[in-house]
Amino acid sequence: MKRFVRVVASFLIFSIAALFPLGTANAQSNALSITPRKNYNLKAGESVNDTISVINLNKTEDLVIKLTIVDFKAQDESGTPALIKDPNAPTTAWSIKPFTTLPQQLSIAAGKSTQVPITVKIPSDQGAGSYYSAIQYAVVTGTGKDQVTIAASSATLVFVNVPGVAREQLKFEQFGAFVPNKGDTNGTFDGIYIAHQPQVMAYRLTNQGNIAEVPQGAIVIKDMFGKTVKTIEDANPKKQIVLLGQTRRIESCINPQTQKTEGQSGAEVDEVVCKDPGLKPGRYTASLRLLYGSNGNETREITAVASFWYLPWWSIIAFVAIVALIVGVVYFLVRKIRDMRDVRGRRGRR
Amino acid sequence: MKSRPAHSIITQAGRFLVVSIFVISGLATSFVHLTPAFADAPKLQHRILQMTTQLEGATSDYTFRFKYQTGNPLIGSLRFDFCTTPYVTETCDAPAGIDTSAATLTTQVGETGFTILSQTASEIIITRPVLQADSSRDITYTFSGIVNPTAVGQFAVRVETYQSTDATTLMNSQSDFAGSIVIAINVNAEVPPFLDFCVAEIIADYCQTSGSNFFDYGDFSDTTTRFSQTQFQVATNARNGYVVVLEGNTLTSSNHLIDALDVPTASAEGSSQFGINLRANSTPAIGQDETGVGIGSINTDYDTPDLFKFAKGDVLASATTGSNYNLFTVSYIVNVPPDLPAGIYNTTVTYVCTGAF
Numbered sequence: 001m002k003r004f005v006r007v008v009a010s011f012l013i014f015s016i017a018a019l020f021p022l023g024t025a026n027a028q029s030n031a032l033s034i035t036p037r038k039n040y041n042l043k044a045g046e047s048v049n050d051t052i053s054v055i056n057l058n059k060t061e062d063l064v065i066k067l068t069i070v071d072f073k074a075q076d077e078s079g080t081p082a083l084i085k086d087p088n089a090p091t092t093a094w095s096i097k098p099f100t101t102l103p104q105q106l107s108i109a110a111g112k113s114t115q116v117p118i119t120v121k122i123p124s125d126q127g128a129g130s131y132y133s134a135i136q137y138a139v140v141t142g143t144g145k146d147q148v149t150i151a152a153s154s155a156t157l158v159f160v161n162v163p164g165v166a167r168e169q170l171k172f173e174q175f176g177a178f179v180p181n182k183g184d185t186n187g188t189f190d191g192i193y194i195a196h197q198p199q200v201m202a203y204r205l206t207n208q209g210n211i212a213e214v215p216q217g218a219i220v221i222k223d224m225f226g227k228t229v230k231t232i233e234d235a236n237p238k239k240q241i242v243l244l245g246q247t248r249r250i251e252s253c254i255n256p257q258t259q260k261t262e263g264q265s266g267a268e269v270d271e272v273v274c275k276d277p278g279l280k281p282g283r284y285t286a287s288l289r290l291l292y293g294s295n296g297n298e299t300r301e302i303t304a305v306a307s308f309w310y311l312p313w314w315s316i317i318a319f320v321a322i323v324a325l326i327v328g329v330v331y332f333l334v335r336k337i338r339d340m341r342d343v344r345g346r347r348g349r350r
Numbered sequence: 351m352k353s354r355p356a357h358s359i360i361t362q363a364g365r366f367l368v369v370s371i372f373v374i375s376g377l378a379t380s381f382v383h384l385t386p387a388f389a390d391a392p393k394l395q396h397r398i399l400q401m402t403t404q405l406e407g408a409t410s411d412y413t414f415r416f417k418y419q420t421g422n423p424l425i426g427s428l429r430f431d432f433c434t435t436p437y438v439t440e441t442c443d444a445p446a447g448i449d450t451s452a453a454t455l456t457t458q459v460g461e462t463g464f465t466i467l468s469q470t471a472s473e474i475i476i477t478r479p480v481l482q483a484d485s486s487r488d489i490t491y492t493f494s495g496i497v498n499p500t501a502v503g504q505f506a507v508r509v510e511t512y513q514s515t516d517a518t519t520l521m522n523s524q525s526d527f528a529g530s531i532v533i534a535i536n537v538n539a540e541v542p543p544f545l546d547f548c549v550a551e552i553i554a555d556y557c558q559t560s561g562s563n564f565f566d567y568g569d570f571s572d573t574t575t576r577f578s579q580t581q582f583q584v585a586t587n588a589r590n591g592y593v594v595v596l597e598g599n600t601l602t603s604s605n606h607l608i609d610a611l612d613v614p615t616a617s618a619e620g621s622s623q624f625g626i627n628l629r630a631n632s633t634p635a636i637g638q639d640e641t642g643v644g645i646g647s648i649n650t651d652y653d654t655p656d657l658f659k660f661a662k663g664d665v666l667a668s669a670t671t672g673s674n675y676n677l678f679t680v681s682y683i684v685n686v687p688p689d690l691p692a693g694i695y696n697t698t699v700t701y702v703c704t705g706a707f
């Protein structure tokens with residue numbers, strides 16, 4: 001009898017082990033699709049119940065994610081968010097952590113999606129301004145005995161604007177033709193372009209107020225004869241945000257070209273690349289005018305002027321050749337005139 | 351007969367140089383002065399635009415508050431022009447959906463007595479007999495029944511004041527008021543934004559299938575570089591693009607660690623090194639260059655074959671606008687010194703992908 005029980009027990013253990021393997025190594029999806037950004041406009045005392053879509057892109061493995069609200073700030077002058085993941089870090093002045101509730105963990109079946117409920121409730125005594133944090137989705141990959149575990153993580157940036165009388169102040173820093181580096185993390189404002197045409201105009205602003213600003217405006221580029229050669233109708237085409245305390249560089253292509261492609265899900269993807277604006281050699285002057293000011297607050301404006309030269313090598317060589325020719329001709333004529341005077345003078349003395 | 355002294359070559363060159371400098375300076379100076387400075391007309395002071403609703407396409411009251419420009423100007427009419435851009439551009443393009451044709455002037459405070467002279471879908475002109483405005487007085491004009499633009503974002507209301515009563519001559523100020531339209535909460539945008547991201551040893555079919563989330567180097571050796579590779583794939587239609595940031599630490603065992611390479615460095619056997627890059631390498635032969643139809647690019651520090659780095663918080667790859675799929679291959683190298691204490695060394699490397707703002 002004991003032997004029979006042992007056999008049955010062993011069979012059950014093996015069966016269970018086969019059905020539910022120990023550990024979760026190699027059995028978790030590390031692929032997700034999220035909404036990258038949410039914007040809310042909520043008055044003090046108002047709340048919103050919304051949902052954020054999360055899709056498990058993996059068609060064969062389930063996805064388990066941990067959700068946390070983390071604060072963020074600007075990593076640099078670009079729009080890269082630096083997530084503040086230290087749990088002991090003090091809550092930022094602009095955090096929406098105290099106002100936001102959402103589930104802590106989710107499980108999404110292979111190839112399926114879910115709507116994550118999110119509630120943002122603004123206290124009735126909350127002052128006007130911009131508040132923002134990120135909802136981080138950290139994939140739970142399970143544990144393995146291997147040396148390196150890799151995990152995907154993504155985040156939705158959540159911006160809440162509480163309307164009212166706020167302190168709005170952008171300080172102008174710099175404006176000009178700009179050459180971004182690879183990846184656009186930085187770059188240089190150049191005044192002379194020789195090897196290539198300038199493709200980007202950029203300006204830098206520092207936010208000294210308590211509203212995250214999205215300045216609007218336009219840029220007009222004129223040649224050295226005062227003729228408008230390019231108009232950038234939208235000086236902030238990507239609606240880039242200047243976060244609180246951030247010095248932000250905002251760039252506009254002088255001649256943007258949009259390539260429309262279709263993503264895997266069928267959604268349209270607009271890829272914008274900056275092309276040569278077709279400038280002729282010479283000096284150009286760019287005028288920038290920006291407006292900012294939220295509803296019910298004073299409209300403020302920033303104006304700036306910058307100039308740059310576009311001088312390809314061939315134009316420099318041609319210019320030098322022309323100047324040399326002019327100088328040569330003038331010099332030749334002067335010598336001729338002087339020689340003629342010398343001859344007349346000698347004749348007169350005779 | 352007195353012969354004329356020969357010109358020395360130094361004198362000739364010097365004269366040529368002086369004349370050249372004068373010619374070039376003259377040309378450059380003339381270019382500079384040909385470009386007029388950016389001139390501004392007088393402006394209304396302390397301008398505020400208050401909309402009762404900022405929702406796209408909604409009917410709203412627009413209240414303009416300001417003080418007239420300094421100098422107590424003579425005012426006979428005002429033109430309110432709704433445009434996509436402020437005054438820097440010569441033309442005014444009306445924002446899509448704006449409709450002021452049924453607007454009525456419902457409130458006047460300060461300098462009063464105005465009536466609507468004419469109005470179109472994007473322009474209103476108000477008029478009254480000419481008055482000398484008090485520049486220190488708070489002014490309020492409210493128009494009711496304006497249909498908001500339908501495009502989410504900013505627009506400008508250009509306001510011009512005239513001494514004439516029909517807004518045609520004797521303009522004495524030009525100013526902009528900033529307006530903005532917001533999307534209603536819980537209303538789906540036309541193209542829902544997405545950010546697709548996946549990580550695995552091997553990725554196929556646009557993240558739909560993937561390999562393991564773990565890998566092993568086997569036993570470390572002070573005479574041989576250990577290496578491996580994983581992949582990540584990204585796509586987004588967010589107009590600000592994305593960034594992929596490196597998180598995690600180097601390989602550790604108890605309180606022993608293998609040094610993370612904090613600057614791009616070549617692999618050196620016998621050293622303590624843990625690093626990655628995103629290129630096809632020859633020493634060791636590992637990795638693959640970026641593929642895909644997207645416009646994502648690799649950060650410079652991780653973009654040189656055979657140079658490796660591992661710095662927590664570094665941006666590995668990014669796109670500055672929407673970008674279709676790109677597949678990036680991450681190569682990992684490990685070198686250990688002869689005196690590395692024995693133990694099981696492991697780590698978790700997290701790739702954090704977010705939209706830019």
